[in-house]
Amino acid sequence: MSLTAPARRRGAERAAWLLILPFCLLFLAFTAWPVVQSLFMSLTDTRNRDLRTPFAVEFAGLGNYVQAFADPLFRTAAANTAYFVLVGVPLTLAIALVAAVVLDKGISRFRAFFRLGFYTPVITSIVAVAVVWRFLLQDEFGLINTVLGWVGITGPNWLGDPDWSMPALILMAAWRNFGTAMIIFLAGLQAVPASLHEAASIDGAGAVTRFRYITLPLLRPTLLFVSVTTAIGYLQFFEEPYVMTNGGPLNSTISASMYTYRQFGFGNYGYASAMSYLIFVVIAIVTALQFRLLRERG
């Protein structure tokens, strides 16, 4: 015997609430509440001595934000983060795109094998990778400078020279992360109809022209998605300087996340919260930009 329609609808509604209940509780406690609390804290002078009484604190208005913008070390950290993102994202995407195009069109055998190899660094812990790269980047007996020596290049003292420390971290980030972008590009490339390429080649278009006028325009939504997700990840970079340089030399690699963590370690919770909100705002702007750009095309 089946139930009447309204009774069934009520049953479905009850079931739905039952299904979403654990999510709602966990989400409220561990995401929604901290996001709100973080904003509240950023407007107060909360310090570690207020840990047990997080509401018995002085209201500081925008003081923490003003302090952040005036803090030379935060400005350095913000500039370093911008450097990491603005150089690192294009470099990572360029390597990924070249790898994806070559794997898609250039070869017919061992494609899965190369894809697997190039993707491997992505799954590994940044901490472990950073520990290993600290060796590889060593000045005199590091593997990278040894290999550069084979072709007659005297490599820099990567992690000891303030001009080369950030390029070294960017190089490592590109190495670790291009695999994700490559996989997504490959999926995007496979969605480009082969008939378009064939038609263009009959009309005499070369490989470069076809890439420029067929592949690239069709790949634009994918490119946009990947650049935004990569940028969001890079905006938070933390493990690399934490393990490899401790922010040095001469603060050349301290990142916004790392400086936030350092202030938290000093017990300046209000100040740290203000800085994490600033990072959040930048990420939100980048995300909003993505939705906007995607909608314009869709």
Place this chain on the structure above:
Amino acid sequence: MTGHRTQNRWWIYVPLTVALIAVISPFVWMVLGSFKGEGEILANPPTWLPESASLDNYTQLFSRLRFGTYFLNSAIVAVLVTAGNLLFCSMVGYALAKLEFRGKRALFVVVMATLMIPGVVTFVPLYVLVVNAGLANSLPALILPFLVTPFGVFLMRQFMVGLPTELIDAGRVDGASEVRIFARIILPLCGPALATLGILTFLGSWNNFLWPLVVAQQESEYTLPVALALYSTGQNSIQYGLLLAGATIVVLPVLLVFLVFQRRFIEGIATTGIK
């Protein structure tokens, strides 16, 4: 025809192979180095194969540095976080994909809006919360905040939207309860999505660093990345062999998981990318 297209391209394998060697060699050097003695790791020029391979670094790692405890912590946290995500994310995903209820739209908006909230935004108040709840320095503090993720909900919802609604109607006609329909009809069909979510969550948890670093302040609660990072940046004199062995211990298990499930995994990444 493919033969024709790639006829003169054999040389492409040369730069590809060089690139592959460049990408993989840090891992090879790491694993080989973990069997070397101190002197050889710092040798100039660097060596590849260990002159006298030994397991010394590994025995020290587990006897002197308690890496056994850290390994266990990492494994417990990763397994429970993965189990939680598989269960809770598919529950919410199903409700959002196939059921009608008040607040559904709002819930979906919330999930989408919080997809990108990074850990660096919430870690300070989360730390205050955890301390006041008496959970500091405990494994639940490492697990509870990650039991369900908006990303997982989104992934499961996207997959379930594509399942035929007729199956659910058929279940209802047969008199099955809504929860039973979810558990017995829908969930068994979600294998591919659950596999993707499971692997992604496991790797994310295993490699997670900022939050465990913040909240685990006693050695007994360290996870592997935290222990490795603190040892590598510590004040005490560092043994390089232990660092390489430690890095190998962190990387190798996920590498094995990855190699076993790689096809599913890579397909999962590709589909989350193009949606």
